Amino acid sequence: MTGWLRAHARALGAALGRIFRHPAASLLEAIVLGMALALPLGLYVAIDGVHAFASRHASAPELSVYLALGADQRAIDAVRARLEGLDGVDRVDFISRQDAAKALRKSAGLAEALDALPDNPLPDAFAIHGGGWGASRLERLRSEIALWPQVALVQVDAGWARTLEAAAKLGRAVAALLGVMFGLAALAIVFNTVRLQLLDRRDEIELSRLIGATPGFICRPFVYLGALQGLLGGAVALLLVLAASAWLNAALVDFSIAYGAHLSFRAVPWGVAGAILAGAGLLGATAARLAAGRQLWA
Amino acid sequence: MIRFEHVDKRYPGGIIALQDVSLRIERGELVVIAGASGAGKSTMLKLIAAVEQPSAGRVSVNDEDLRGLRARALPYLRRQLGLVFQDHKLLFDRSVFDNVALPLAIAGLGRKETSRRVDAALDKVGLLGRSHASPIALSGGEQQRLCIARAIVHRPAILLADEPTGNLDPDHAGAIATLFESFNRAGVTVVIATHDRVVIERLRPRRLDLQAGRLLEAAP
Ligand SMILES: Nc1ncnc2c1ncn2[C@@H]1O[C@H](COP(=O)(O)OP(=O)(O)OP(=O)(O)O)[C@@H](O)[C@H]1O
Numbered sequence: 001m002t003g004w005l006r007a008h009a010r011a012l013g014a015a016l017g018r019i020f021r022h023p024a025a026s027l028l029e030a031i032v033l034g035m036a037l038a039l040p041l042g043l044y045v046a047i048d049g050v051h052a053f054a055s056r057h058a059s060a061p062e063l064s065v066y067l068a069l070g071a072d073q074r075a076i077d078a079v080r081a082r083l084e085g086l087d088g089v090d091r092v093d094f095i096s097r098q099d100a101a102k103a104l105r106k107s108a109g110l111a112e113a114l115d116a117l118p119d120n121p122l123p124d125a126f127a128i129h130g131g132g133w134g135a136s137r138l139e140r141l142r143s144e145i146a147l148w149p150q151v152a153l154v155q156v157d158a159g160w161a162r163t164l165e166a167a168a169k170l171g172r173a174v175a176a177l178l179g180v181m182f183g184l185a186a187l188a189i190v191f192n193t194v195r196l197q198l199l200d201r202r203d204e205i206e207l208s209r210l211i212g213a214t215p216g217f218i219c220r221p222f223v224y225l226g227a228l229q230g231l232l233g234g235a236v237a238l239l240l241v242l243a244a245s246a247w248l249n250a251a252l253v254d255f256s257i258a259y260g261a262h263l264s265f266r267a268v269p270w271g272v273a274g275a276i277l278a279g280a281g282l283l284g285a286t287a288a289r290l291a292a293g294r295q296l297w298a
Numbered sequence: 299m300i301r302f303e304h305v306d307k308r309y310p311g312g313i314i315a316l317q318d319v320s321l322r323i324e325r326g327e328l329v330v331i332a333g334a335s336g337a338g339k340s341t342m343l344k345l346i347a348a349v350e351q352p353s354a355g356r357v358s359v360n361d362e363d364l365r366g367l368r369a370r371a372l373p374y375l376r377r378q379l380g381l382v383f384q385d386h387k388l389l390f391d392r393s394v395f396d397n398v399a400l401p402l403a404i405a406g407l408g409r410k411e412t413s414r415r416v417d418a419a420l421d422k423v424g425l426l427g428r429s430h431a432s433p434i435a436l437s438g439g440e441q442q443r444l445c446i447a448r449a450i451v452h453r454p455a456i457l458l459a460d461e462p463t464g465n466l467d468p469d470h471a472g473a474i475a476t477l478f479e480s481f482n483r484a485g486v487t488v489v490i491a492t493h494d495r496v497v498i499e500r501l502r503p504r505r506l507d508l509q510a511g512r513l514l515e516a517a518p
């Protein structure tokens with residue numbers, strides 16, 4: 001074993017020893033840290049769920065154009081050609097009145113009601129997918145198309161989903177900001193614990209310096225201690241968020257059934273979990289290094 | 299190897315601890331700094347270990363001017379020294395073994411070599427059986443010997459001992475003096491600050507007499 005490795009192993013051992021010698025205090029600290037980190041992480045997961053939900057619905061057609069009931073094939077072709085000629089249209093799907101009736105029969109259990117009617121009451125329709133029309137542009141298009149011959153009704157769809165999607169984007173920024181704020185709070189927590197540990201050990205530190213310890217040698221166990229505490233805090237945060245989202249998902253089942261829309265919070269992906277742990281560890285180490293530096297190089 | 303050139307030491311508050319002290323201590327010498335309480339004995343040792351800086355003049359160790367020593371180099375200078383502190387500086391929340399092992403951990407020694415050397419050092423001061431005890435459980439004399447074990451475990455070239463027989467009866471003081479004599483015979487430069495007659499009579503060292511911060515001519 002090289003001297004370098006040995007020095008680090010020794011420092012890690014000392015830090016682990018300190019944690020195991022004070023299990024209650026270490027656990028308490030991990031919980032406090034975990035809660036500080038769980039808040040932004042939880043918000044992020046919640047927003048991620050909402051965003052996934054919203055973007056699933058936002059990809060639905062942006063405009064639905066319903067034709068007059070008596071529209072013939074020529075009228076249909078004419079409307080299709082005009083729609084396809086519009087600026088910014090990606091795709092135009094035709095939904096015949098027969099297809100619409102079939103779909104309605106299947107999805108909503110309205111078969112009997114439909115059968116009771118003498119005629120198919122549904123019109124032919126077009127679903128228009130466009131690229132990133134803003135709300136005002138959509139509104140202008142809607143009123144323009146509504147004036148075309150053989151067009152009965154134009155609807156702007158999924159507007160709410162797009163609004164929600166935009167709100168989720170804003171929410172993400174808020175979560176990031178909260179992440180920075182609570183990250184700083186976590187930094188302060190570790191900084192303070194390590195500062196107290198340094199005070200507790202000042203005789204040993206003083207002696208070590210007198211007999212030839214480098215600042216690095218003195219600092220290292222504290223940096224490891226901070227890193228370990230950060231890691232523990234990160235783990236607690238992940239567990240808290242996991243537990244909370246499992247609990248909320250159970251409650252959301254009812255919501256999903258009631259609205260036929262599947263909203264749920266996804267588990268934190270492994271990569272993100274790893275990044276959270278690494279980040280928390282790094283945060284702890286940085287806080288400890290700052291605390292030790294302040295004391296040792298003063 | 300240790301050199302003072304017209305060294306003054308003035309502490310904050312204006313107390314003059316040393317005044318115009320010049321001396322040379324050669325490699326392998328056994329020297330006692332004698333003098334009444336407050337004469338400046340501890341201050342001299344602190345200057346050699348670069349714990350304090352001279353207010354004027356120059357202190358050098360191994361031909362290295364301590365004033366020019368960079369902060370990075372200081373730990374490595376100190377590892378060549380063995381320090382026995384007047385106030386012991388034992389860690390009471392660690393075992394006897396761990397106290398003695400600290401200089402070896404700082405030097406980066408492995409577990410096996412550490413345990414071998416700690417045992418050898420404890421054996422020299424007669425504490426081998428007490429490895430696992432806490433220093434609190436040791437008598438005053440035993441604590442003093444523990445300090446000595448910690449000071450020699452890393453085989454320093456220079457041993458600086460500040461009142462190593464502080465509150466010991468003459469028999470024990472004599473035993474410790476003999477211990478220092480044996481280190482010196484093994485080639486270690488030994489500098490002891492003391493006013494203990496027993497030590498001086500037993501060792502018959504080169505003697506530096508301090509009086510109120512000034513060095514008197516050496517008396518045999
Ligand atoms: N850190 C300090 N700050 C201010 N004055 C100090 C400091 N250290 C020592 N002194 C003063 O310097 C003088 C010399 O102190 P020093 O400790 O060198 O004496 P000493 O010879 O070792 O005494 P003793 O035998 O009591 O240990 C004393 O008057 C002491 O009060």
Ligand SMILES: [Mg+2]
Binds near residue numbers: 341460
């Ligand atoms: Mg003294």
